[in-house]
Amino acid sequence: MSDLHTSSTSLAMPGKRFVIGVPFGWLTVFFLLPFLILLYISFVDMGGDIHPFKPLWDSQTGVLHLKYENYWTIFKTDWDGALFQTLYIEAYLRSVVYAFVTALLCLLVGYPFAYFIARSPASVRPALLMLVMLPFWTSFLLRVYAWKGILADQGVLNQLLMALGVTSEPIQMLYTNVSMLVGMTYVYLPFMVLPLYANLVKMDFRLLEAAYDLGTTPFKAFWLITVPLSKAGIIAGFMLVFIPSVGEFVIPSLLGGPENIMIGRVVWDEMFTANNWPRASALAVVMIGLIVVPLALYYHYTGEQDEKR
Amino acid sequence: MKSWLEKHFGKAWMALVYLFLYLPLFFMMVFSFNSTRQDANFTGFSLRWYEALTKDTKLVEGFFLSLKVATVTGVLSAVLGTFAAFVLVRYRRFTGRTLFSGMVNAPLVMPEVVIGLSLLLLMVGAQNAFGWPERGLLTIVLGHTLLGMAYGMVVIQSRLMEMDRSIEEAAMDLGARPMQVFFLITLPNIFQAILAAFLLSFTLSFDDVVISEFLSGPGVNTLPQVIFGYARRGINPTIYAAATLLIVTVTVVIVSYSVWVARQTRRREREVAAAARAEVMAVAP
Numbered sequence: 001m002s003d004l005h006t007s008s009t010s011l012a013m014p015g016k017r018f019v020i021g022v023p024f025g026w027l028t029v030f031f032l033l034p035f036l037i038l039l040y041i042s043f044v045d046m047g048g049d050i051h052p053f054k055p056l057w058d059s060q061t062g063v064l065h066l067k068y069e070n071y072w073t074i075f076k077t078d079w080d081g082a083l084f085q086t087l088y089i090e091a092y093l094r095s096v097v098y099a100f101v102t103a104l105l106c107l108l109v110g111y112p113f114a115y116f117i118a119r120s121p122a123s124v125r126p127a128l129l130m131l132v133m134l135p136f137w138t139s140f141l142l143r144v145y146a147w148k149g150i151l152a153d154q155g156v157l158n159q160l161l162m163a164l165g166v167t168s169e170p171i172q173m174l175y176t177n178v179s180m181l182v183g184m185t186y187v188y189l190p191f192m193v194l195p196l197y198a199n200l201v202k203m204d205f206r207l208l209e210a211a212y213d214l215g216t217t218p219f220k221a222f223w224l225i226t227v228p229l230s231k232a233g234i235i236a237g238f239m240l241v242f243i244p245s246v247g248e249f250v251i252p253s254l255l256g257g258p259e260n261i262m263i264g265r266v267v268w269d270e271m272f273t274a275n276n277w278p279r280a281s282a283l284a285v286v287m288i289g290l291i292v293v294p295l296a297l298y299y300h301y302t303g304e305q306d307e308k309r
Numbered sequence: 310m311k312s313w314l315e316k317h318f319g320k321a322w323m324a325l326v327y328l329f330l331y332l333p334l335f336f337m338m339v340f341s342f343n344s345t346r347q348d349a350n351f352t353g354f355s356l357r358w359y360e361a362l363t364k365d366t367k368l369v370e371g372f373f374l375s376l377k378v379a380t381v382t383g384v385l386s387a388v389l390g391t392f393a394a395f396v397l398v399r400y401r402r403f404t405g406r407t408l409f410s411g412m413v414n415a416p417l418v419m420p421e422v423v424i425g426l427s428l429l430l431l432m433v434g435a436q437n438a439f440g441w442p443e444r445g446l447l448t449i450v451l452g453h454t455l456l457g458m459a460y461g462m463v464v465i466q467s468r469l470m471e472m473d474r475s476i477e478e479a480a481m482d483l484g485a486r487p488m489q490v491f492f493l494i495t496l497p498n499i500f501q502a503i504l505a506a507f508l509l510s511f512t513l514s515f516d517d518v519v520i521s522e523f524l525s526g527p528g529v530n531t532l533p534q535v536i537f538g539y540a541r542r543g544i545n546p547t548i549y550a551a552a553t554l555l556i557v558t559v560t561v562v563i564v565s566y567s568v569w570v571a572r573q574t575r576r577r578e579r580e581v582a583a584a585a586r587a588e589v590m591a592v593a594p
Contacts, residue, residue, distance in 0.1 A: 015487065020403060023393040023458075027412040030455050034427035037434060113326045116319035128323075130567065135330050138559045139516045141533050142552040145540045146333030149340065152544070156336065159350070186329065247420020249519050254540055264422040264519075271426060281430070284423045291418055 042070055042281035070282035088266065088283065095263040096290065098177075099245035102184040106192035106241045107234065109185065114196035114233075115226070119205070129197065136190050144183050144254050151179045151255075180256040184245055191244075192237035199233025200226075232302075239298050246290055263287055334556055341549035358550040365547055371532035372551075378446060378521075378531060379514040382453040386510035387503050389454065390461025397462070398469045416459040425523030428452050432524065444526030452520040457510025464509060468502035501570060508566065512559075 074088045117128045135143060150156050151173040158170040173179050203226065211221040227234075249264035256262070267287065271280040344355035362368060393413050400406070416424060432448050435441065442448055472495070480490045496503075518533045525534065532551075539545050 016400065016403075019392060020396050020400060020409075023389055023396060023413070024405070024409055026389055026458075027409070030428065030431070030451055031412050031415065034431040037430045038423075038427040041430060109326060109329075112319070112322050116323050119319070130563075131327060132330065134560065134563060135334060137512055137563055138334065138556050139533070139552065141516060141518055141536055141540070142337065142548065142555065143333045145536065145548060146337045146552070148540065149544055149549075150333065150336055154347075186333070189326075189330070243418050244420075247422055249420075249422055250537070254537075264420060267422050267426060271429075277430070280426060284426050287420055287423055291420065295418060 038281050038284060041278055042285050043068070044278055045069075046276055046278050070278045071286070073279065074282060074286060088263075091261055091263045091266045092286070092290065094260065095246050095248075098180070098184070098260075098262070099242050099248075101181060102188060102245045103192070103238045103241040105181060105185040106189050107238065110189055110192035110196060110237065111234070114193045115200055117193075117197055118200035118203070125201070129194075132190050132193055140187055141250060144187065144251055147179065147183050147186065147255060148174060151182065174255065175257040177257070177260065180252055180260060183251045183255040184248065187251060188241040188245060191240040195236040195240060196230065196233040199230045199236075203229055235298065235301065239294065242294065243291055247287065263290075334552075337549040337552040338556065340546060341553040343546060346544070346546060358546040361547045362550045362554075367530070367535050368532065368547065368551060371530050371535040374446065374529065375515050375532035378449050378453065379511045381450050382457050382514035383507040383511035385450065385454045386457030386461040387507040389458040390465050390506045390510075391499070391503055393458060393462040394465035394469050397466055413459060413462055416456050417463070421456075421517075421519040422523075424455060425452065425520045428455070428520070429523045444524060445529045448524040448526075449521050449529075449531065450514075452524045453510070453514040453517055456517075456520070457506075457513055460509050460513060461503075461506030464506045465499060465502045468499045472498050501573065504566070508562070 117125060117132075120128060152158070153170040153172060153174065155174070157173065158167075161167050161171065162169075173182075207225050207229075208221050211225055212218070216224070247264050248262065249268065252260060252262045252265060263283070264287075267280050267283045270276050270283060274280075339351065341358055342354050342356070343351055344353035344357065397410060397413070428448070428451065432442065432444060436443075476498075477490050477494050480494050481487075485493065516533060517531075518537045521531045521534050522537075525531065530538075536548055536551070539548055
């Protein structure tokens with residue numbers, strides 16, 4: 001009934017075309033069109049000095065220059081006498097692995113945290129959540145920058161460790177995997193905590209009490225009851241951390257070491273340093289693939305869950 | 310019943326994570342008042358970095374550019390986000406709906422590098438074809454709005470979905486035209502969400518490095534771009550001073566927004582209660 005009503009009122013609305021047309025037009029011009037251009041350039045030849053790329057269709061000779069080379073070079077492993085050139089594949093793999101480790105660290109830190117917020121008295125929960133969100137609203141760039149000062153060789157943390165006698169010489173933390181993972185975990189932690197909290201707060205904790213009454217240990221009850229019930233929250237949080245981490249550009253540039261080139265950086269260098277637009281485009285298209293595959297799996301999984309319900 | 314472990318371990322874990330979350334903020338606030346460039350020792354209180362901040366023309370210019378970009382982005386994102394949310398919630402069936410919802414949501418998961426690169430290619434193409442637009446404020450705003458619109462849409466969509474449509478229907482039954490219904494009924498009802506969408510996209514824009522780096526022209530640098538440039542070179546306490554000012558501003562804005570929302574909610578509850586009382590009085594005098 002309500003559906004019928006909705007459709008009849010929307011038909012009566014003279015502005016329907018306008019309301020749909022405005023955002024549709026905007027997205028077509030500023031999302032779809034740029035993406036098609038990206039796809040197009042990824043299939044053409046690199047141009048000379050003035051034109052960054054050659055046209056796909058040469059109007060004078062009538063030759064079609066459809067090039068797969070840009071993609072082929074990404075996956076090709078060359079033997080150049082000394083090394084296998086696998087720069088691109090390595091950068092992709094590194095990005096995926098670091099994104100995965102970041103998501104895992106966020107889960108380890110964030111799960112107990114979200115759990116304890118969810119089990120706090122209802123009156124303090126809004127304030128506790130607000131405290132999680134507040135740093136999120138202050139500049140992400142500045143917070144990452146602060147870690148540079150904290151983790152530096154002469155930084156606060158090293159000074160503290162030396163004062164405590166843990167170490168006599170500064171430990172190099174900045175520009176290593178450690179500093180990069182600290183930065184990534186720090187930035188993306190709220191993305192893990194919020195969906196987990198939303199899930200855990202709805203859980204019926206009497207289930208745990210029932211399990212205790214029946215003689216289960218708290219640890220076993222946690223693994224057998226709490227974790228399976230919060231599976232949806234875990235997966236959602238994991239995706240929310242993993243996806244932006246794969247393409248992360250700023251944190252590796254500021255906190256990562258020179259040997260840890262991520263794929264975002266590679267695209268950037270290919271575009272602005274090497275000026276190879278077609279290859280940069282091809283790398284970007286493959287990067288979208290890296291995001292789409294886990295996302296498709298996620299939707300497939302959640303879709304199945306919805307069907308079961 | 311909470312176990313002993315949960316009680317104490319829980320408190321300790323929460324304290325540690327909050328410390329982790331706030332450590333960088335406190336660190337910058339403290340060391341912005343340091344009298345030397347030192348990063349680990351507080352050598353004395355001074356305002357010299359704040360003074361240096363006002364004299365740093367790059368940072369100041371970047372700040373005003375970012376303010377402009379973020380304001381325009383916020384307004385555009387709130388408006389377009391409202392449109393997009395309306396389309397998704399109210400128009401269940403139209404040609405291209407799947408494409409539309411895909412396009413609205415995609416920027417949420419697209420790496421910023423990809424968004425920046427593809428928009429840059431569009432802008433270069435447009436410039437070759439029409440000699441317009443020059444890379445600068447306009448192109449940065451376009452890039453940021455693509456992202457801001459998606460986030461704004463999510464916020465407004467959830468509010469629009471839980472809104473009670475019967476009041477709109479009542480207004481229509483009483484002869485209000487669609488435009489009147491929208492501006493007098495729907496808009497006031499979702500205004501909180503629109504404001505939240507504005508704040509969110511303003512913040513995203515004010516903070517963005519990657520898209521700006523792709524889309525800004527020579528000599529046009531937003532505040533994050535300037536900071537990013539400084540940050541790659543080393544420690545600069547002037548940035549801490551800028552950060553401290555930002556942290557204070559954001560805290561004030563967010564706290565006042567929350568207080569405002571809480572007050573609005575309470576007022577509405579009072580009005581609903583008063584209306585219910587009046588109804589009872591009318592039925593049983």
